[in-house]
Amino acid sequence: MNQLLQISACAVTLLLSTSFMAQGQVKEDFVPSTKNHPGKEYPMVNSQGYARFKVDAPEAKSVTVTLGLGGSGGTKLEKQADGSWMGTxxxxxxxxxxxxxxxxxxxxxxxxxxxNYFGSCRWESGIEIPAHDRDFYALKDVPHGNVQQVLFNSPSTGTHQRAFVYTPPEYGKSNKKYPVLYLQHGWGEDETAWSSQGHANLIMDNLIAEGKIDPFIIVMTYGLTNNVKFGTIDSFDAKEFEKLLIDELIPYIDANFNTIPDKDHRAMAGLSMGGVETKLITTRRPEVFGYYGLLSGGTYAPEDLKDSGVKLAFISCGSKENPEGVTAAAKALKDAGYNAVSYVSPGTAHEFLTWRRSLYQLAPMLFK
Amino acid sequence: MNQLLQISACAVTLLLSTSFMAQGQVKEDFVPSTKNHPGKEYPMVNSQGYARFKVDAPEAKSVTVTLGLGGSGGTKLEKQADGSWMGTxxxxxxxxxxxxxxxxxxxxxxxxxxxNYFGSCRWESGIEIPAHDRDFYALKDVPHGNVQQVLFNSPSTGTHQRAFVYTPPEYGKSNKKYPVLYLQHGWGEDETAWSSQGHANLIMDNLIAEGKIDPFIIVMTYGLTNNVKFGTIDSFDAKEFEKLLIDELIPYIDANFNTIPDKDHRAMAGLSMGGVETKLITTRRPEVFGYYGLLSGGTYAPEDLKDSGVKLAFISCGSKENPEGVTAAAKALKDAGYNAVSYVSPGTAHEFLTWRRSLYQLAPMLFK
Known part of the structure; x- marks a missing residue:
């Protein structure tokens, strides 16, 4: 048998066994995704992380789901005898x-x-593959904070902008004042992301119930990200958002909520392009924020933090992103004398489980 | 010319002229609907109330929009040269x-x-035909109240239920306490309806800014309506919702918000099946609510209100629903000595403009 034939035989064996394994391995314990429409059975997920889709469109020629293994181009559904389309x-x-x-x-x-969940500049479908550590963002029988929609006047954008404000369960029952985290979404998303697919409110409720953090407020607004073309992000300077955030939103929040309105009780963090915004704005305006967080959104170098008086620089990403870069950046900051912490979310990429976990790690370190 | 021919000729003329009028009358001043996805051009609406749709699906065999003139079965779109489907x-x-x-x-x-807007037990598409009186629910440069998502413990349903709470702009700036309106959605909808497609918060902001009402709180929760089959509504007794509302939600709101927790400062109103719930619950529990509102949701007879101590019974509907029934019911109540008010929304049917207008009429009469 020559080498080529050997390789071919190997490849055939490998293909067959992969196919056999894939078939044999799919456990038939599918349940509806927790992100489904009330009462809808599909899409379903199983205990291994497979997703199964079913769509009714009897007269369609083709139905493809854009979700699938990396590089697979999604999951092509097959027409069933009942006119529906299914695929796993x-x-x-x-x-x-x-x-x-x-x-x-x-x-x-x-x-x-x-x-539907706002991402990729549109309201997208969403599915949840149950994470082994999903307990930290589960809805539990604990006291719950509120998420308030506020409409604040924004002369710089010529309209009223919307923000969502998480207040802890005890908020408003006394005159106690709280620190504030300004928390930004990524490109293609909006102010709904962190309290919807991000579960920021439930993460906070659970941390507070377990006594792991002192309560604080989180403010989430639209970062003016979505008119920026993806290829031009390098030239994005976040100057418009800086104006909206610092001259309009922060004064509104400090005037209308029980906040401690100073740098040492104000943090900024963001995911992806929200991290880019966080880095740009915190380095230009170090007098405003005392704690910084970049979640899959770049890194700080020691020179970025010179004379900033920053109390904490938190840098994170998923293990499938740039973990070495994140870890090395935090080490360089620590070597230069800054309080820097890195976190790498195991087994995740540039997606929301990375950011839920990052918030869960970041929150207990803030305002200490 | 015999009679049959005359009629036929008339019919042809009528058809031609109707067609000509319809064609000739459509003004080409279409603009994107205010309920569109950010940046999306279609669907569009014109100044006459026509709606125009455009959907990309090059390989589809047929695309129909379920919206159309009554009895038309919707609007069938026609395939265009560019692969899109369009229709008016x-x-x-x-x-x-x-x-x-x-x-x-x-x-x-x-x-x-x-x-998307939750209606018909699903997140539906939504379109807004600009109303001539839309100013009363417009987003204006006035102080804005907040809409808070609260999660309250509900032992009777075995979970945490969600409510949205509108607090007026001045809320929380003093220890002032406020009356509360409990405001219910209809069948197929949920707790998001009144502050999303209903614009209850903007209606209140505008009424307060114009000095037309004294500020109050509105609480909107899910009325457990959607597991009830439409044909069985006559046997629906709202007992489960009564328990959730009176034993669980009201105590939570009174414990966590600055309310005046008594009958004379508590109202209940609802649209459609939420009106059915309002009638059932207010008549069974007259000690809880002092003001009642049925919005396209039935009527009270004088015997329903006997010994209720009700301060106001408000009954409304659209002019295309049952205006005579609503007007007659209010008259009978007034003749029996009750403070009853009817309102008929001009030119509307069983839809949200009827209910936005009804809230606008009802709010200034509450808690007087």
Whole structure:
């Protein structure tokens, strides 16, 4: 047998065994995704992380789900005898939350089975692959803080902008004043992200109930990210958002909520492009924020923090992103004498489980 | 010419002229609906109330919009040279908000051009035909109250239920206590309806800014309506919701917000099936609420209010619903000595403009 034949035989064996394993391994313990529409059975997820989709469109020529294994181009559904279209991902998906949509006859639609989540500059379908550590963002029988929609006047953008404000369970029952974390979403998302797919409120409720943090307020607003074309992010300077945040939103929050309105009780953090904004704004305006967090959103070098008086620089990402860069950046900051902490979310990429976990790590370190 | 021929000729003339009028009358001043996805051009609406739809699905066999003139079965879109599907309603739609969805190749999908609104037990597409009186629910440069998401413990349903609480702009700046309106959605909707498609918060902000009402709180929760089959509503007794509302939600609100916790400062109102709930619960528990509102949700007879101590019974509907019934019911109540008020929304049916207008009428009469 020559070498080529050997390789071919190997490849065939490998393909067959992979196929056999994939088939044999799919456990039939599928349950509806927790992000489904009330009462909808599909999409479903199993205990291994496979996702299974079912869409009714009897007269369609083709239905594809944009979610699938990396590089697979999504999951093509097959027509069933009852006129529906079904399919299962070719393998287990990463734990956590994923955006996706359907391609039906070359048109873009959402899966009617799921709730919608604002990402990729549109309300997308969403699915949740149960994470092994999902308890930290679960809805539990503990006291719950509120998430308030506020509409604040923004002369610089010529309109009223919306923010969501998390207040801890005890808020308002005394005149106690609280620190504030300004927490930004990423490109294509908006002010709804952190309290919807991010579960920031439940993460805080649980941390407070377990006595792991002193309560604080979180403010989430739209970072003016979505008119920026993706290829031009390098030239993005966040100057418009800096004005909105520092001249308009922060004064509104300090005037209307029980805050401690100083640098040592004010933090800024953001995910992805929200991290880019955090770095740009904290380095230009070090007098405003005392604690910084970049979640899959770049790193600080020691020279960025010179004379900043920063109390904590938190830098995180998923293990499938740039973990070495994040770890090395935090080490360089620590070597230069800064209080820097890195965190790498195991087994996740540039998605929301990375950021939920990052917030869970960051929150207990703030305002100490 | 015999009679039959005469009639036929008339019919042809009528058809031609109707067609000509419809064609000739459609003003080409279409603008994007205010309920669209950020940046999306379609669906569009014109100044006459026509709606125009455009959906990309190059390989689809058929695309129909469920919205159209009454009895028309919706609006069938026609395939365009660029692969998109387009169509315009056969005539002007009623002013205000309408739910709809698409039928693409016999499958149910939402229009990717619009935001989603929970109605008909699903997140539906939504479109807004500009109303001539839309100013009263417009977002204006006035002080804005907040809408807070609260999660309250509900032992009777075995979970934490969600409510949205509107607090007026001045709320929390002093220890002032406020009356509370408990305001219910209709069948197929949920706790998001009144502050989303209902614009209850903006209606209140504007009424307060104009000095037309004394500020009060509004609480909106899920009325446990959607597991009730539509044909069985006559046997619906709202006993489960009564327990949740009176034993769980009201004590939570009174413990966590600055309320005046008595009957004379507590109102209940609801639209459609929320009106049915309001009637059932207010008549069984007259000691809890002092002001009642049925919005397209039935009427009270004088015997329903016997010994209730009710301060106001407000009954409303759209002019295309049962205006005579509503007006007659209020007259009978007044003749029996009750403070009853009827309101008929001009030119609207069983839809949200009727209910926005009803809230605008009701709010100034509460807690007097």
């Amino acid at each position: 991902t070719a393998g287990p998906m990463d734990e956590g939350f994923h955006y996706y949509h359907l391609i039906v006859d070359d048109g873009t639609f959402n899966d009617p089975g799921t709730l | 309603t056969a005539g002007p739609m009623d002013e205000g908000f309408h739910y709809y969805h698409l039928i693409v190749d016999d499958g149910t999908f939402n229009d990717p051009g619009t935001l």
